[in-house]
Structure formats: C-alpha cells, structure tokens
Amino acid sequence: MKYSYEFKKECVQLYRxxxxxxxxxxxxEKIFHNSIRIWFKLEELHGPEILKHGNNINWTPDEKLEMVSKVLAGNSIKSIAIEYGINDGQLYSWVNKYKNYGYNGLVNKKKGRKSKNPSMKSKNNHKAKELNESEREELIKLRAENEYIKAENEIIKK
Structure with a gap:
C-alpha cells in the first residue's frame, strides 16, 4: 500500500x-510498525524529503557496485538500503543481478520493445550531416568493397 507523504510524516512524529x-x-500491525521504524530511520539520515514519492535516483553502476559490495561483505540489505535511502527490494535485485551476471548486471539496459524497422532513423536526428568530397569517395570505395565481399561469401557458401 502506498501512503501519502503527509501520512508518513504524521506517523513518524507520533513514533517520536x-x-x-x-x-x-x-x-x-507488525508490518505497519516496521514500516514506520524504517521511515523514522530514513528521515533521520536523509531528511523528511526522502519520504516523498518519486525520489528516483539514477544510480551509476559503480554506485550500485559499492552498495552490493557492502552487502556481500556481510552487512544486511536493510541497513545498506536505509543508509543510501533506497528500497531494500531494489538492492536485493542488484545483489542477485551481480551474483548472476557480474558487473554487467548492474549496467542500466535500454527498456521497451525493440523497433520493428531498425532502419528507421531517430526522431532527434532530422538533418543528415553533409559529406565532404573525400568522405564521399571513401564511402563509394567501401560500398564497392562490401559488395565484393558479399559476392565472395555467396561463392564460398555454394
């Protein structure tokens, strides 16, 4: 259940x-009381703004690795999550990704469906850069070489 910022502040104040x-x-009741204790610790360490929704931080892979290393060194996931002001479930996910994929598991991947037409150009790139004479000649030469290699490959396949 998501609680409002005001409700969380009120709960923490009553807890104090x-x-x-x-x-x-x-x-x-037990789960709710545990949540209040966590909100209290978060507010103590990071101030009341941490209780607001939408405090999404884009963590770099190195920052993620630092947190994961602390967990792997024997610290609890909850304590490290509170220390950095993130959800313990998120940190748990990073630890598992690190265990399965190593450092590459901590790198942010592009999300969403892949384009059906990969030759479609980016919306941001409206104007194509004009080629100068030497670049145009090099492009022609590379295209010819590419055609030659494709023909060679076709012959090898047969």
Missing part, C-alpha cells in the same frame, strides 16, 4: 512521541 498511529485497515 512514543505513540503508534492507528493501523490502516487491511494492513498487519
């Missing part, structure tokens, strides 16, 4: 006063 807020309907 030694009181528990009423547990929302459909939520287990």
């Amino acid at each position: 006063e030694g009181k528990w807020p009423n547990t929302p309907e459909g939520t287990k």
